[in-house]
Amino acid sequence: MLSERRLEVLRAIVQDYVGTEEPVGSKALTERHRLGVSPATVRNDMAVLEEEGFIAQPHTSAGRIPTDKGYRLFVDKLAGVKPLSSPERRAIQNFLDGAVDLDDVVGRTVRLLAQLTRQVAVVQYPSLTRSTVRHVELLALAPARVMLVLITDTGRVEQRLIDCQGPFGEASLADLRARLNSRVVGRRFADVPQLVQDLPDSFEQEDRGTVSTVLSVLLETLVEETEERLVIGGTANLTRFGHDFPLTIRPVLEALEEHVVLLKLLGEAKDSGMTVRIGHENAHEGLASTSVVAVGYGSGDEAVAKLGVVGPTRMDYPGTMGAVRAVARYVGQILAES
Amino acid sequence: MLSERRLEVLRAIVQDYVGTEEPVGSKALTERHRLGVSPATVRNDMAVLEEEGFIAQPHTSAGRIPTDKGYRLFVDKLAGVKPLSSPERRAIQNFLDGAVDLDDVVGRTVRLLAQLTRQVAVVQYPSLTRSTVRHVELLALAPARVMLVLITDTGRVEQRLIDCQGPFGEASLADLRARLNSRVVGRRFADVPQLVQDLPDSFEQEDRGTVSTVLSVLLETLVEETEERLVIGGTANLTRFGHDFPLTIRPVLEALEEHVVLLKLLGEAKDSGMTVRIGHENAHEGLASTSVVAVGYGSGDEAVAKLGVVGPTRMDYPGTMGAVRAVARYVGQILAES
DNA sequence: ACTGGCACTCGGACCGGTGGAGTGCCAGGG
């Protein structure tokens, strides 16, 4: 195990590098941090840290920069989560309180997060499978055409058109609507399938086909929409990325456009607590030089979706984590209120 | 007016510059185009073109590059719209045909357009004000809480929560729903206000307040949602922008995030026919070095929304315009079918 | 009106020298 001081050296290196964006040398370190030892000693420590793979030199006779492994150790052992200042908290509150509907909440959240962290923000829409049902509506658009509308407790609305095999009376429709709602309102989406399983049996023979069709579309919607929506903001912050732009920034932009990739990334994050994925831990090649800080948020205790930021591995982890956590909490509150 | 040959020289300059991204000199021009004159003559023509403001030199003794004014002349007089190759047409067809709902259509369109033009694509959702009403639904979520759902002929769905002053019976609600639909279904959104104006008068005194509230929310929705949604894609193509990245790309990314700006930009485009805004013509500062090619699309003859691309002023105008036009047509077809 | 020739300009690439920051190692001291 590394000695206390070596860990301190690593912390100092990470902090300085994040601040200056330049490799940090032994002399500069002793000047800017009260390590209580000489540069020579620090050099020895650095040699050890390098051997262990926590730091690296871009080339001989240059300062050191942290490796992914170094950042990992930093966030796991050396860094806390920096709480936001109270003006910041107030700003979040004010900004989010003005939202009028779910789209607006999500939109504001993503802008807020991007502004706060000065990085790329990613916010996932509340998931259907984890939400509960507020209302199910069936509309007869035409004799053999029904629209299904699903409303969640988080305010999300999904609609589907259904072509029925045969005509379906308004009375039967109202009947189905009532029975459906009495069974599923307030229940979690995940539980819906078994709750409606035996519903067709209780209908007249002639209507069973249509009822089944409607139900199958309903279930389909639940599954399909596991393919979630998400919103991205703050891509302009990518320009603060590094010096050698085109090569660094391009794959990141490409990755950001593939929502599937991002959703998978967010999905891998733990449900509760914050997840930090650093550099190559991300699997996706384009994001090899980025870190992802993600956290779940929800209207209750349980997470209904994730949000987070994508930034260079060289980022201010404590500050970013603080901002992400704070935003997630406030969004949760807002959703719970509505 | 400029002589025929001088125009030809300008065309050649634009074409070469778009291809090579480097200032083009007189000698290179005569070699790559059959102008039938010597470099010296071309130089004289260039001097004239420069004096008129169509081209400029980055510095003395460098080649010329077109100015915004030069591009303007090029697209107005010298360039046609390049039709797509038939494999491209087929690819569009195939790609768009797979779409399942409006979100999917828009999503696919933006990706397609970005890929085809290798630039940033912008697609506006079909506007409410120009669409027609397919259905209006009112749902009683709670005794004094109603949800309003609007469905358009383009498949778009908008919903709003309404807090009523007092309880509102299911019967009254059904009544309102029926009368509302009988008046507005099939009508254009823009006409809705006057169609429902006198509706409250035909209700019982006690219900009039609530009816008015519902109607005012309906009208509000029509107005508010003139603030349209749009989707952006292909931002990774910005990396092909120029050589001096951070400064060029940053304001563009910022502008792209301000949907309001983009919507205004699209709004300024003519309803029918294609609009090309070049460089400083764009008004918005961040887009001073970009051109915007936009066109309306719709399910019928009339445009319900716009789509287009944003790219460097140095872009392949004929090709881009061809792609934009073709995509708009196909999207229109798809919407008409659904 | 076009052309060939010529002198001129300017930026970009190439080059070698220099300075400084940083390192590794080692011998000496607490």
Next chain:
DNA sequence: CCCTGGCACTCCACCGGTCCGAGTGCCAGT
């Protein structure tokens, strides 16, 4: 045993100078 100061070494970044070529403007000649 760990820390320290000293020293030689390395390598990048910067600077100034030179050279080259592409491109221009102008002019005299056809």
